[in-house]
Amino acid sequence: MYSVELKQVDKSYDKEQLVVKDVSVTIEPGEFFVLVGPSGCGKSTLLRMIAGLEDITSGSLLIDGKKADHLPPSKRQLSMVFQNYALYPHMTVEDNITFGLDVKKMRKKEKKEKCYEIAAMLGLTDYLKRKPRHLSGGQRQRVALARAIITNSPICLMDEPLSNLDAKLRAHMRSEIRELQRKLGITLIYVTHDQVEAMTMGDRIMVLNEGVVQQVGKPIDVYNTPANPFVAKFIGSPPMNLTTGLVDKNSSKITISKEISIPVDRLVVNDTNSDQVLVGIRPENIKIQEEPSSLDLSFAVTIDHVEILGTETLLKFKWNDDSVWYAKWYGQWDIHVGQTVRLTLDPDSLCIYDGQTEKLLQGPKNIQHQHIREGII
Amino acid sequence: MKSTAEIQEKSINKIDLKWRFIHWRSAILYLLPSIILFSVFLFYPLGKTLYLSFFLTDQQGNANVFVGLENFQYILQAESFHKSIKATILFVLYTVPTGVIISLFLALLANEKIRGVGIFRTIYSSTMGISVAASAVVWLFIFHPSMGILNQLITSIGGTSIDWLLHPDWALVSVSITTIWMNIGFSFLILLGGLQNIDDHLYESAKISGASYFYQLRRITIPMLSPTLFFVITVSLINAFQTFGQVDILTQGGPSESTNLIVYSIYREAFVNYQFGTASAQSIFLFICILIVTILQFKFGERKVHYQ
Numbered sequence: 001m002y003s004v005e006l007k008q009v010d011k012s013y014d015k016e017q018l019v020v021k022d023v024s025v026t027i028e029p030g031e032f033f034v035l036v037g038p039s040g041c042g043k044s045t046l047l048r049m050i051a052g053l054e055d056i057t058s059g060s061l062l063i064d065g066k067k068a069d070h071l072p073p074s075k076r077q078l079s080m081v082f083q084n085y086a087l088y089p090h091m092t093v094e095d096n097i098t099f100g101l102d103v104k105k106m107r108k109k110e111k112k113e114k115c116y117e118i119a120a121m122l123g124l125t126d127y128l129k130r131k132p133r134h135l136s137g138g139q140r141q142r143v144a145l146a147r148a149i150i151t152n153s154p155i156c157l158m159d160e161p162l163s164n165l166d167a168k169l170r171a172h173m174r175s176e177i178r179e180l181q182r183k184l185g186i187t188l189i190y191v192t193h194d195q196v197e198a199m200t201m202g203d204r205i206m207v208l209n210e211g212v213v214q215q216v217g218k219p220i221d222v223y224n225t226p227a228n229p230f231v232a233k234f235i236g237s238p239p240m241n242l243t244t245g246l247v248d249k250n251s252s253k254i255t256i257s258k259e260i261s262i263p264v265d266r267l268v269v270n271d272t273n274s275d276q277v278l279v280g281i282r283p284e285n286i287k288i289q290e291e292p293s294s295l296d297l298s299f300a301v302t303i304d305h306v307e308i309l310g311t312e313t314l315l316k317f318k319w320n321d322d323s324v325w326y327a328k329w330y331g332q333w334d335i336h337v338g339q340t341v342r343l344t345l346d347p348d349s350l351c352i353y354d355g356q357t358e359k360l361l362q363g364p365k366n367i368q369h370q371h372i373r374e375g376i377i
Numbered sequence: 378m379k380s381t382a383e384i385q386e387k388s389i390n391k392i393d394l395k396w397r398f399i400h401w402r403s404a405i406l407y408l409l410p411s412i413i414l415f416s417v418f419l420f421y422p423l424g425k426t427l428y429l430s431f432f433l434t435d436q437q438g439n440a441n442v443f444v445g446l447e448n449f450q451y452i453l454q455a456e457s458f459h460k461s462i463k464a465t466i467l468f469v470l471y472t473v474p475t476g477v478i479i480s481l482f483l484a485l486l487a488n489e490k491i492r493g494v495g496i497f498r499t500i501y502s503s504t505m506g507i508s509v510a511a512s513a514v515v516w517l518f519i520f521h522p523s524m525g526i527l528n529q530l531i532t533s534i535g536g537t538s539i540d541w542l543l544h545p546d547w548a549l550v551s552v553s554i555t556t557i558w559m560n561i562g563f564s565f566l567i568l569l570g571g572l573q574n575i576d577d578h579l580y581e582s583a584k585i586s587g588a589s590y591f592y593q594l595r596r597i598t599i600p601m602l603s604p605t606l607f608f609v610i611t612v613s614l615i616n617a618f619q620t621f622g623q624v625d626i627l628t629q630g631g632p633s634e635s636t637n638l639i640v641y642s643i644y645r646e647a648f649v650n651y652q653f654g655t656a657s658a659q660s661i662f663l664f665i666c667i668l669i670v671t672i673l674q675f676k677f678g679e680r681k682v683h684y685q
């Protein structure tokens with residue numbers, strides 16, 4: 001179990017444009033760390049720099065507390081699973097799995113034992129004599145996993161290992177990889193562009209955009225209090241609803257679309273320089289207006305689209321200068337397209353971002369942590 | 378009940394046959410252009426050669442007297458033909474392995490991602506663009522006993538000059554060197570193409586495992602390149618068996634028949650000695666040799682080849 005530390009790491013391929021900018025993060029030993037971001041944001045580049053397949057333009061990399069910038073890939077004590085698996089097509093599954101041990105000149109018998117042990121763990125025993133091209137995508141994926149973990153490296157890097165699989169298999173492999181990591185206790189750095197994978201697998205996640213770190217933290221914290229509008233839009237499906245609001249510093253209120261004015265803390269309002277803010281709310285925190293309350297945050301909208309997903313109902317509507325918003329309610333709601341409904345915002349669930357700097361001014365106050373009372377069964 | 382089933386089966390068979398005929402007919406139609414081309418330029422000459430090899434011919438190459446297998450008996454006993462076979466085998470052994478190994482080496486060098494590597498790629502493949510005649514003439518100058526750059530180089534470092542093309546022991550080596558040089562361009566280009574088709578991720582993965590360059594070469598590059606290597610070896614072999622131009626320009630089969638390769642021998646038999654019968658017999662012999670070598674190669678070589 002080794003830690004990996006990045007210190008102000010920059011990367012540029014053409015000496016002009018920075019693909020990765022000033023990334024600093026410490027990945028703890030035994031942690032499942034997920035790098036997530038849209039396509040082209042530099043995730044693979046960052047991972048390849050950790051692996052030693054790309055040079056670091058500036059900054060430094062520490063593995064297990066020791067400087068590792070100039071170590072060759074083989075000396076960094078890590079293994080890697082590539083996006084296209086990079087299995088050797090001319091070798092059998094067994095040879096593929098043991099390649100790393102061949103290099104280390106391990107004894108034949110020991111090698112075989114180890115290979116069978118890992119193959120049994122990943123359900124590959126029946127396929128050991130086959131060539132990779134005679135395997136299904138999921139099986140190939142497991143061969144790639146087996147090849148990575150057989151070397152007992154304390155660090156494992158994975159670059160979008162599930163992106164070639166169908167949705168069902170992906171969900172299955174998610175938990176399988178997670179369990180494997182727990183069992184082996186390795187430090188795992190996992191790259192994905194899929195926010196569901198990031199949310200469900202990581203101990204911590206790092207959201208990256210255009211080479212810049214947006215937020216690092218526990219998935220649930222990132223979900224509840226996104227550090228900026230980008231993260232708010234990127235994490236969560238459907239994304240967080242955002243719209244612009246105007247700040248009135250005298251009465252410390254934020255008005256949205258003339259109908260709604262939200263009272264906020266004076267300190268929050270004083271923090272901002274511009275008179276515009278972005279107000280965000282998760283779709284599940286938009287409720288139907290039932291009885292008028294003292295603080296009226298209700299508004300009427302026309303529903304554009306309805307999706308009933310069995311356990312929940314998703315509504316799409318446009319509001320306040322054509323921002324597209326979603327509301328998500330538990331249960332199956334009988335609402336049809338074109339219907340006008342009156343909705344209300346939960347005042348404690350709002351995220352407020354500065355209109356210029358896009359910094360978080362105020363996060364939600366009512367984060368729900370539900371606990372099962374012991375002995376309830 | 379039973380009879381109706383039988384009738385049905387029969388009629389199905391009939392329809393089946395009809396369809397099979399229609400498929401067969403359209404297949405032939407599609408094949409017709411190649412069949413015509415192959416017939417005119419390949420099957421007809423081959424048949425004619427086989428026919429001639431059983432005859433004594435006049436000066437115009439017309440078949441005169443049927444002699445059965447006598448032409449074959451004759452060539453198999455003739456000492457000059459033995460010499461020619463020996464020279465050809467030696468020539469193949471000199472040129473094919475050396476040529477392929479040098480091309481592979483150059484291709485590996487030119488496949489590295491270094492700045493300016495494009496220049497080297499162009500240089501290495503440039504011999505492909507030079508005709509046999511032109512390059513043979515260039516080498517004729519290089520091998521010239523007194524003015525040739527090769528001998529000048531040797532004498533300048535204190536060696537004794539060599540009669541490259543005039544000494545029976547050296548002539549075949551000289552022709553081989555020329556041939557290797559000429560064939561490198563083609564083999565290089567094909568092998569480089571093969572190398573560039575190998576996925577970079579395989580090497581990256583091997584690097585992380587800690588495999589050295591030569592270990593990667595042995596376990597990844599060569600196996601992944603094997604179909605290309607196999608192709609290059611086959612083509613080089615067939616080319617070597619059929620060498621003619623450089624022999625004609627450099628040595629004319631001499632000195633003392635040491636470079637009288639089979640194709641050159643066939644040419645001499647037919648167009649210098651006007652013995653079309655024995656020349657045809659030699660051609661058939663060469664054809665069978667190449668056929669056997671190629672079949673053997675496919676039978677034994679292909680097992681070791683990995684196809685995607």
Ligand SMILES: Nc1ncnc2c1ncn2[C@@H]1O[C@H](COP(=O)(O)OP(=O)(O)OP(=O)(O)O)[C@@H](O)[C@H]1O
Nearest residue numbers: 013014019037038039040041042043044045046193
């Ligand atoms: N070898 C290279 N040379 C030049 N530019 C490159 C190279 N590799 C990547 N880039 C550029 O660097 C940026 C980041 O690429 P990277 O592969 O890290 O993205 P990514 O986040 O992994 O995207 P994806 O999710 O699509 O895999 C992209 O703009 C890409 O064009």
Ligand SMILES: [Mg+2]
Nearest residue numbers: 043044045159
């Ligand atoms: Mg990538």
